[in-house]
Amino acid sequence: MNSRCGGRGGEARGQASVLALVLLIGMVATASIGILLVGSEAMADAEQRSEQERIEQSFVELSQQMSSAATNDDVTHAMTFTSGQTGAITKTNAGTIKIESSNVSKEIQLGAIEYRGDGGSIVAYQAGGVWRERGNKTRMLSAPPIDYDVEQETLWLSVADISEKKELSSGEVTMSHNTTVPMQDFVENESVTMTVTSDYYRGWESYFRHQAGDAVVRNVDHANRTVTVKLGYLEVDSAFDSGITYANGYDAHKNADVDGPVSPGKMPALDSVIESMMNDTETDSIGVDEDLGTIDTTLTKGDGTYVADSIEESGHLKVDLSDGNATLFLDGDINASDSTITVTEASDDHSLKVYTTGDLDATNGGDICVDPCGEDTSAQRIQVFGTSEMRAQFGPGGNSRFEGVLYAASNDDSWSSTEKGNCDSQICIHSNPSVYGSIVASSVNIQASKAELTYDDSLKAADIPLHPESYRLPPQITYLNIAHHKIDVKNN
Known part of the structure; x- marks a missing residue:
């Protein structure tokens, strides 16, 4: 009995060994087939990519020959x-x-x-x-x-x-x-x-x-x-038809208060015009009423034509426009960190035009506005014109206020990053300043959630010449x- 049972057990174990060997061979064969299929697919993909590259290179050469x-x-x-x-x-x-x-x-x-x-x-x-x-x-x-x-x-x-x-x-x-x-x-x-x-x-x-x-x-x-x-370029008559007109880039914080149209478009740079006018202030071509030198104290002026070297942080220029227009030729920067440019008695259609070869730095509460600041009066009263190299900073610090139009048209799409907010645009609006009017520039970056930019709708119908009629902008496409x-x- 025991002998017969042991015989059957040995036979079962032998059959199990054969079955295991068959399964192992099957598994190895299946894996080999899988590897072969994957390898073949990879080779086919490589050949297809290679042919695609050859065709692309051939088309590029065809373009050169054409x-x-x-x-x-x-x-x-x-x-x-x-x-x-x-x-x-x-x-x-x-x-x-x-x-x-x-x-x-x-x-x-x-x-x-x-x-x-x-x-x-x-x-x-x-x-x-x-x-x-x-x-x-x-x-x-x-x-x-x-x-x-x-x-x-x-x-x-x-x-x-x-x-x-x-x-x-x-x-x-x-x-x-x-x-x-x-x-x-x-x-x-x-x-x-x-x-x-x-x-x-x-x-x-x-x-x-x-x-x-x-x-x-x-x-x-x-x-x-x-x-x-x-x-x-766009028609210069449409320069201030938007709150921002940019040639190369615009970026605004998602919570920034931007009220008004923002439009892409290139405007002509004023470099050659501003250079010519600056040169003419040294001759009799432009009649200058007074040379203000460096503005580092409070000055009050009326209508007329003025030249200055720069506006420093402690400077404050007040311009009374009750009797007519005023023009300031500034061969330097506007450092409006604590200083201001204020227009008073802005009656009728009188305005202050500022032509500058430098930068605009309006931080720590520095204002450029119509007195009393913050009432959203006409942005036509203050007009600031810069070259294509002008850099403007509004904020951080304080509640800087700008009321007017800022024209600094440029086609430059590369601006080095500033220390203030790590901004690499031509016009940088940091912290919580407010801008009322219109900006024309290469690029504008509104970095802060509390920043405000409001377009003055009256600018659409306004006639704001960029320069006197005796000067000409450089041609665009001839x-x-x-x-x-x-x-x-x-x-x-």
Whole structure:
């Protein structure tokens, strides 16, 4: 009995060992297959990424060759083109660029060369630019040849386009010049609006923001796939139509009290005008009633024209406007930390204009206002004009008050951080100051939750000249130089 039972037990243990071995072999085989599948998938992904990179590089080289063919019309250009297994297609009706000013209206039809990958990605050439698009994200691989040259006052646009529809496969591709339609226009002291309609409008938007700043992008219409930009400057008559007009950046604490419109837009800098006027105060060109030197005590003045070196912390300038206007040419800073500029008896349409080459520091209760301060009287009474290098600080400390318009137009988008609040904008509003009126600058940062900025609505209808009529602002855009090139592109 015992012998038979022991035999059956040994047989069961033998079967269990065989079963365990089979299971182990199965587990190892399953793991090996899993590793093989994962490895194969990783290799496939790597190959797909590699092919995508080759296609992108090929499109960038294509852009360079197209540009060369556009400017060199007697040479055929060739390259080895990579367009994957699906190939690429050329389009002759893939969008438009519309260029408008007061006396110019030009629309250019845009073509494209497009590759569509299996994963939904798109690589496209259009008007000299190369874009990669996936879903709602577009990345610029090569910039289109649009150049806004401020010094030469010229907008350059050279569009290298496709002459006909066709398919392009991988292999040798040749490019040769077909035709060029040039356009040159004289648009002195004008801004130019450019509207791009394209499937790759997000890439165009990114390009314009990167090249010229956020303020140039005036509208993005996703439904119609368009982006509209405005190059040059806004009309100076609209300088004070908003509480803040900024060229490059605006940031406000979420709890700051900002009452009034905030608008992007570039305004012309007054550097050359202020320099000319400062020089003319030393001659008979501008009649100066008195040289105030350094203002470090309390001075009371009436209507007239004055020059000064600076306003120091202990200075207080009171200007009585009951009999007329006053102008102060200040070849230095306004240190209004404890000092003030106060306008009294601001009757009728009289105003104080301050032209300064320096900075404005209004901290620790320093006020620039119409007496009695804080009653939100007309912001037209005090007008402060600075250069593109002017830096203005309101606060921290005390309850600084500014009533008036501050014009310090600048295209500079890089400002070093200040010790006060670590602010890297041109106009910094710290702590709990209050501003009533309008500000024009490159960038404005309202850092404090208790800061107040209130727009004076009467400024919309106000006529506030930036300078006397005998002076001229520098031109904005003087020339449009546009060329639309048609290029023959084909496989050999």
